[in-house]
Amino acid sequence: MSDQLIFSIEVFLNGLMAGVLYSLVALGFVLIYKASGIFNYAQGVMALFAAMTLVGIMEGQVPFAGLINATFGTEVRNFGWTVPAFAGIALTVGVMIVLAWGVHQFVMRHLVGQDPIILFMATIGLAYFLEGVADLMWGSEIKTLDIGLPMGLNETIDRVTYEMFGYGFFIDNLDIVASVIAALLVIALVLFAQYTKQGRAMRAVADDHQAALSVGIDLDFIWVMVWSVAGFVALVAGVMWGAKSGVQFSLSLIALKALPVLMLGGFTSIPGAIVGGLIIGVGEKLFEFWVGPLVGGATENWFAYVLALIFLVFRPQGLFGDKIIERV
């Protein structure tokens, strides 16, 4: 087998792993968009916020320490304890649920029935607000997130591929874990949506508000639930991404990568978000590998957007999105 092909396989696998993370972020978008028609620009910041909160809680940081010290002239930094990863995640989930409730109660509830563009603007505001709150609560320095996930080279794959091709693939353990967790998350979400009362109600709300009300569904409750689930998905994405490249502001920018993913997969399709993420992940890595050297590299910055643009021209509803049919 030629070297080029062997390298391509490795690049493909790594692309798949990167794609999983795109899928996770895109999934958060789809959940909220389906249920409430809101394009949540803040999804990426929610991932950042969740990751920062998790680090802060685990390290026993005092929230709003900077603010407290500046106001009262104190010198508090830490509670002096550390919280184990499991408890930290549970507490962070709690914080994300409170956040979901707050977002709905103070912002979205008052905007029900407004134009999509207004809802979109509200989420942009929310994104900047959340970013500020996250900095204020936990400080703006780059943090490392370690919840004990396996990291580094997977030696089994390295050895097996070395025996097969005479060249060991470099696959990060973290990426494998991320893929498995993402797959479990998606299965759980699908089971939840298909088979539970709340899931059924969620699908109903996504389909028709008025009809949902008439069968006794509390829209407010469902919306808070959806934002909570999206918050949880953001937490998972934030943890994976944060463990990989540190918890820092750039984490919120992965939200922008989710946009082309959604254009490929369709804004209303959960399988679309998954497949779209994988295509973008694989596509940009392979493109960089094959075409990158010819055009001076750095194609990963724009490849996803150009691909999305092509999709917009030929299939605007995405791969799995609802068909756009205009009756005349």
Next chain:
Amino acid sequence: MLDASGDGYITEDGRKIGGVVMEMRNITLRFGGVVAIKNISFDIREGEIRAIIGPNGAGKSSMLNVISGFYVPQEGEVWFRGEKRPPMKPYEVARQGIARTFQNIALFEGMSVLDNVMTGRLTHMKTGLMAQAIWKGKAEEEETANREVVEKIIDFLEIQHIRKTPVSRLPYGLKKRVELARALAAEPKLLLLDEPMAGMNVEEKEDMSRFILDVNDEFGTTIALIEHDMGVVMDLSDRVVVMDYGKKIGDGTPDEVRNNQEVIDAYLGVAHD
């Protein structure tokens, strides 16, 4: 004959009608300066088919929306099953046992017929999220029980052949029937039908009339319906409220209403001299 003095009455075809289920007392509803409903009172009794009729714009749909909680009237009281109802959201009204259909059909277009009808059972599902997550025993039993009710209704309304069809693919008349099925699945204490025959051809209208009568007969469901087609209503209903320009201009059996001069004027127009 009407015997409003007692706890009910016997209809012309010999059905026994029970006590008052729902009572509207002096309802007034305004939108800004426009008065949609002016000081209207009437009641709905257990087991009866009660119609609200009137020309377009008379305020019939507004009245139905007041009953189902979509509108909150500025004045007046709503009494349901002997208790005064505080202002409620539509989903709370639904949970009290009032199901409805919509004039313009509000179905879950992306779901199958079966799933649509199943959503009608949501108010009857009690098992918590954790129990469902484990998905054993109670949750399973509940699901099975709900499915039985739903299948019975699907059979009853003769929509077995489209159980698995996505609603978006159905023709208008069938959609109306699916919506009725979903409302029935809630086993409502009061069923509200907003123009169940609007936009139908004669044959579909006859089918729908038959289903409404059968539902009332078979399940003993109390039904309040809105219609502007006088003919259909008169054959169907036990008692009729007639509205015009937001006011009640008649209330009684179809025969009484038909001979009411004000009603005749409203429908046929009256010469102003």
